[in-house]
Amino acid sequence: MFYREAGDFKTSYRDDSQTFPIRFDRYRYYAVLVVALAVVPFFIDSYWANALLVPFLIYAIAAIGLNILTGYCGQVSLGTGGFMAVGAYACYKLMTAFPDVNIVLHIIAAGGITAAVGVLFGLPSLRIKGFYLAVATLAAQFFLVWLFNKVPWFYNYSASGQISAPERTVFGIAVTGPNTEAWAKYLVCLLFVVVLAWVARNLTRGSIGRSWMAIRDMDIAAEIIGVNPLKAKLTAFAVSSFYIGIAGALFFAVYLGAVEVGEAFGIQKSFLILFMIIIGGLGSIFGSFAGAAFLVLLPVLLKNVLVGTLGWPTDLAAHIELMIVGALIIVFLIAEPHGIAQLWRIAKEKLRLWPFPH
Amino acid sequence: MPDQFLYAVEVMINGLMAGVLYALVALGFVLIFKASGIFNYAQGVLALFAALTLVGLQKGQIPFAHLINAAFGTKVHYFGWTMPTFLAIALTIVVMILLAIAIERFILKHLVNQEPIILFMATIGLAYFLEGLGDVMWGADVKTLDVGLPQGASEWVEEASAVLGGDGFYGFFIDKLDIVAALVAAVLVITLTIFSQYSKQGRALRAVADDHQAALSVGISLRFIWVLVWSIAGIVALVAGIMWGAKSGVQFSLSLIALKALPVLMLGGFTSIPGAIVGGLIIGVGEKLFEFTIGSMIGGATENWFAYVLALVFLVFRPQGLFGEKIIERV
Numbered sequence: 001m002f003y004r005e006a007g008d009f010k011t012s013y014r015d016d017s018q019t020f021p022i023r024f025d026r027y028r029y030y031a032v033l034v035v036a037l038a039v040v041p042f043f044i045d046s047y048w049a050n051a052l053l054v055p056f057l058i059y060a061i062a063a064i065g066l067n068i069l070t071g072y073c074g075q076v077s078l079g080t081g082g083f084m085a086v087g088a089y090a091c092y093k094l095m096t097a098f099p100d101v102n103i104v105l106h107i108i109a110a111g112g113i114t115a116a117v118g119v120l121f122g123l124p125s126l127r128i129k130g131f132y133l134a135v136a137t138l139a140a141q142f143f144l145v146w147l148f149n150k151v152p153w154f155y156n157y158s159a160s161g162q163i164s165a166p167e168r169t170v171f172g173i174a175v176t177g178p179n180t181e182a183w184a185k186y187l188v189c190l191l192f193v194v195v196l197a198w199v200a201r202n203l204t205r206g207s208i209g210r211s212w213m214a215i216r217d218m219d220i221a222a223e224i225i226g227v228n229p230l231k232a233k234l235t236a237f238a239v240s241s242f243y244i245g246i247a248g249a250l251f252f253a254v255y256l257g258a259v260e261v262g263e264a265f266g267i268q269k270s271f272l273i274l275f276m277i278i279i280g281g282l283g284s285i286f287g288s289f290a291g292a293a294f295l296v297l298l299p300v301l302l303k304n305v306l307v308g309t310l311g312w313p314t315d316l317a318a319h320i321e322l323m324i325v326g327a328l329i330i331v332f333l334i335a336e337p338h339g340i341a342q343l344w345r346i347a348k349e350k351l352r353l354w355p356f357p358h
Numbered sequence: 359m360p361d362q363f364l365y366a367v368e369v370m371i372n373g374l375m376a377g378v379l380y381a382l383v384a385l386g387f388v389l390i391f392k393a394s395g396i397f398n399y400a401q402g403v404l405a406l407f408a409a410l411t412l413v414g415l416q417k418g419q420i421p422f423a424h425l426i427n428a429a430f431g432t433k434v435h436y437f438g439w440t441m442p443t444f445l446a447i448a449l450t451i452v453v454m455i456l457l458a459i460a461i462e463r464f465i466l467k468h469l470v471n472q473e474p475i476i477l478f479m480a481t482i483g484l485a486y487f488l489e490g491l492g493d494v495m496w497g498a499d500v501k502t503l504d505v506g507l508p509q510g511a512s513e514w515v516e517e518a519s520a521v522l523g524g525d526g527f528y529g530f531f532i533d534k535l536d537i538v539a540a541l542v543a544a545v546l547v548i549t550l551t552i553f554s555q556y557s558k559q560g561r562a563l564r565a566v567a568d569d570h571q572a573a574l575s576v577g578i579s580l581r582f583i584w585v586l587v588w589s590i591a592g593i594v595a596l597v598a599g600i601m602w603g604a605k606s607g608v609q610f611s612l613s614l615i616a617l618k619a620l621p622v623l624m625l626g627g628f629t630s631i632p633g634a635i636v637g638g639l640i641i642g643v644g645e646k647l648f649e650f651t652i653g654s655m656i657g658g659a660t661e662n663w664f665a666y667v668l669a670l671v672f673l674v675f676r677p678q679g680l681f682g683e684k685i686i687e688r689v
Contacts, residue, residue, distance in 0.1 A: 076475060128673045131397045131478050135620040136673060139666035150657035220687055267614075271482065278479055312428040319493040320425075326486030333480045334468040 003351045019201060022352075036190055041183040049182035050255075056296045057189040058250045063276040063288035064200050065243025070274070071282035072204055073236035074216030075125050079137035081269035082144035083241050085261050086114045087248025089154050092163045095176075095253065096156060103168040103175060107192070107249045114245020115238040117144075122237030126230060129219070141267055148261040164258035176253045185254050192250060196243060201285050203239065212236050213283070275325065279332050281341025290340040298325070368532075369650045370643050375536030377642020378543045379605075382598040383619035384626065384634040385547070386591040391628045392567040393587040394466070397478045400485035401619065404454075404592055406612040407492045409599030411453050413503050413608055414496040416446040421495045447596070454592030455585075462585045489610070498610070503603035539601045546597060547635060550590070559586060567629075621669035627679030636680060641665045 008023045010016045020026040044053065062080060069075050091110035095103065121140040125133050148154050155163050167177030174180045175188045203209050211232040214222035223229050252259050259265070272295060280291020299321055306317040336342050350357070383401060390398040398404075414421065418437040427433060441449075465484065469477055554560035565573040566583045574580055602612050622641050626633025645664040653660035678684055 076478075124670055124674050128677045130474065132624060132673060132677065134478070135624055135666070136670045138617070138620065139663060139670040142663035142666050146659065146663050150659065267617075271486075274479075274482075310428075313424075315498060316424050316428055316494065319490045319498065322490030323487050323494065324490075326483045326488070326490060329483030329486070330465055330480050333472075333476055333483065334465070337472070337476055 003348075003354070005352075019205075033194070037187075037194075041187055044183050044186050046182045049186050051300055052296060054185050054189055054255050056292055057186070057193045058247050058255055059273065059276060059292040059296060060193055060289050061189075061196055061250070062244050062247035062273050063280065063292045064197060064285060065240045065247060066273050067277045067280075067282065067284070067288045068200060068204065068212070068243065069236050069240035071277055071284065071287070072209060072216060073212040073233065073240075074219075075122075075129070075233065075236060076131065076134040076274075077137040077240075078134050078267070078270045078274065079121060079140035079144075080244055080273045081265040081267060082141040083114050083118055083244040084248030084251060084269060085144055085148055085265035086117045086241075087111060087245030088252035088259060088265065089148050089163065089261075090114065090245065091249035091253050092165065093154070093156075095166060095168060099166070099168075102170065103253065104170060104188075106168075107246055107253065110249040111242040111246040114248065115242040118237045118241020118244070119234050122234055122241075125233050125237065138267075141270055145261055145265060160260075162258050162260050163252065165253040168253075176257065178257065180254070180257075188254055189250055192246060196246065197285060197289075200239075200243070204285070208232075208235060216283075275329055277339075278329060279339055281339030281344075284339070284341035286344060287339050287341030290344070294340065295325070366647070366650065369646050371532060372536070373643035373646030374639055375532070375540060375642070376646065377639040378536070378540045379598065379601055379638075380618055380622045380641055381635045381638025382539075382543050382546070382594065382601065384622040384638055385543075385550070385631065386594040386598070387619055387623055388626075388628065388631055388634045389550070389587055389594065390591050391623075393563055394566075394584055395474060395477075396466075396481065397474065397628070398591065399478060399481040400488060401591065401595060402612070402614070402617060403485040403488045403492075404457075404595035405599035405602065406608070406610070407457075407488050407599075408450055408454055408592065408596035409503060409603040409608040409612065410492045410496045410501070412446055412450045412596065412600065413501045413603070415449050416441050416443065419496055424497055425494055447600075450596055451593055454596055455589045458585050458588035458592050461588055462581060466584055467581065500607045500609040501603075503600065503608050533605075535601070535604055542597060542601070543635075546594065547631065551631065559583075563587060618665050621665040624669040624673055624679055627681040630679070630681035633679060633681035641668065644668055 003022060003024045005022055010021075018026075020029055040053070062084060066077060066080050069077050087110045090113040091106055094101070094106040094109055098106070117140075121137065124136050128136060149161065155161055158164075165176040167174050167179060169175065170188070173184050175184050204212070211222070211227045212235075214225070214227045215229055215232045215236075219229055222232070248265065251264070256264065276291035276295050277288060278291070279294055280289070281287025302321050302324065303314075303317055306312045306320065307314055332339060383405060386401045386404065387398055390396055390401070413419075418439040418441060420426070420434050420437055423435050427435075461484065465480055469480055554564055562573070562578045563583055563586065565576070565578055566580060570580060573583075599608070599612065606612075618641065619638075622637040623634065624637075625640055626635070626637025645661045645668075648664050649660050653664075673679075
């Protein structure tokens with residue numbers, strides 16, 4: 001009734017090709033932005049920020065990054081955790097080497113460094129593909145984690161082998177370190193998410209995004225019609241690693257504050273983010289958000305139900321959580337291989353005809 | 359002979375033995391990949407699950423005891439018997455076959471004709487599920503597995519080889535278990551080869567591997583073959599699980615070690631049984647030698663990543679692996 005194109009006249013090409021062609025969607029998008037930016041920061045407390053919102057936002061960035069590589073360009077990567085570690089350690093080294101430079105610049109630079117590392121590990125993708133490549137990216141995962149564990153220069157020779165973020169401020173407000181307010185953490189992550197999601201959305205529907213998708217759908221055919229696979233694959237690796245690096249930097253500097261590389265950026269993290277984009281939807285920016293939200297919420301929810309309500313021991317709950325996540329992935333792959341994003345699309349189609357389906 | 363060289367040889371032999379175990383896991387991968395084109399990520403977890411089930415049955419643990427206790431407030435843990443090893447192994451094989459039927463029934467049947475990458479991700483989901491199931495069923499603590507395999511240093515090898523070195527050399531230290539593992543692996547490979555070459559089901563299996571459609575048209579049941587091949591993979595996983603479990607205890611890291619079967623496969627090629635064996639040996643020897651010569655200089659623990667990097671470098675030059683069939687691509 002309210003959700004349709006009728007009456008919303010597009011008079012320019014620009015209007016016609018906008019991301020949200022339906023007026024209701026557009027207003028909903030602005031409303032979500034206003035609530036997230038102007039309302040939530042006043043009500044957020046430390047539990048909500050640390051347990052749900054901040055990890056959701058950071059994982060959303062990482063999921064968008066992996067989705068660009070896997071969902072849009074078709075290159076499966078299991079090295080996400082390793083690339084997040086590169087972002088985190090690059091950020092740490094920059095923070096400690098140049099204490100006067102703004103932390104936001106450090107985080108962006110960390111993304112840039114990760115992009116360079118990503119391109120390096122992306123080079124084999126020109127020769128190998130499919131799950132051969134997936135296993136090859138495991139090399140990045142294990143090698144990078146080992147490197148950050150064994151070379152003391154990366155953790156500034158600290159005795160524990162951990163890295164911990166010193167306090168840095170933006171406009172006089174602490175955003176890293178132990179004295180950070182919940183709303184400051186949340187806002188920093190949110191701003192990164194908004195900007196990066198906007199960039200990703202526009203990259204993926206532009207010419208570079210189309211060349212990625214051509215490579216994904218059939219690389220030989222794409223090459224024949226004039227898509228340069230070297231350029232397409234390496235840009236996908238670079239952009240994807242840039243996002244993942246920023247996610248890693250935020251994960252370390254803003255969210256956790258101190259990390260141990262094997263624990264925070266191990267192979268489990270790579271799988272977690274891969275699951276996010278499978279469940280959310282491959283090749284969809286919205287899907288990255290949906291998947292991140294789902295897999296951040298699920299453990300909290302299960303823990304509340306199993307441990308909080310039923311009083312079961314935490315380790316049992318953790319194992320049951322593994323089973324449920326595994327089963328869900330299979331169920332999603334069988335029932336809806338395109339994930340939550342596809343369900344959302346179907347729901348929108350239905351909504352356009354509601355209440356008078358023909 | 360100089361001692362340094364002899365130590366290197368000893369490291370190499372131990373690497374060979376470790377390689378045999380990698381090859382055992384890789385064998386399961388190859389079987390499934392050949393018959394169904396599925397890259398079964400869950401193979402390592404299958405090994406873990408099989409070993410957990412074996413220990414649980416042997417010690418008379420009550421399945422899901424933890425869950426039952428939590429849900430009903432009871433305190434049950436053991437049936438109070440100790441099952442003979444032979445019976446426990448037989449029962450575990452039955453469990454693995456049931457598992458294979460369940461996997462075919464609930465997962466593979468619904469994913470026919472999907473892209474390989476979707477199937478791969480489904481097996482990742484399966485791996486998570488089985489890992490959780492194994493822990494919920496039998497508990498997550500580290501268990502010792504004892505099926506009566508000989509363990510400890512083999513004195514015979516030690517004495518026989520001591521003559522090679524000088525006074526400071528006491529012979530090669532080789533675990534008896536490793537020798538048993540190598541023998542078992544050899545027997546397994548020979549049995550599987552004979553089975554697939556000469557038996558009726560084996561021929562059907564190869565036909566399916568060659569061409570699904572053609573196999574279907576001559577009356578081979580695809581679903582039966584899939585159950586069969588997953589059962590065999592389950593049994594191979596059980597053997598690998600017993601070997602690894604006897605060596606380092608049954609615990610979660612078993613499934614991580616099994617991840618190393620992936621580079622083994624990349625070296626050997628996904629479709630070749632000899633490739634799996636040779637790849638496993640190369641990886642096993644390579645990582646031990648690398649750790650011995652260079653690893654100690656750059657911080658150690660290089661075994662974590664060496665196999666992957668080796669496979670990565672190797673693949674750039676020969677994408678189909680050592681023994682794999684040449685990849686031909688068409689638009």
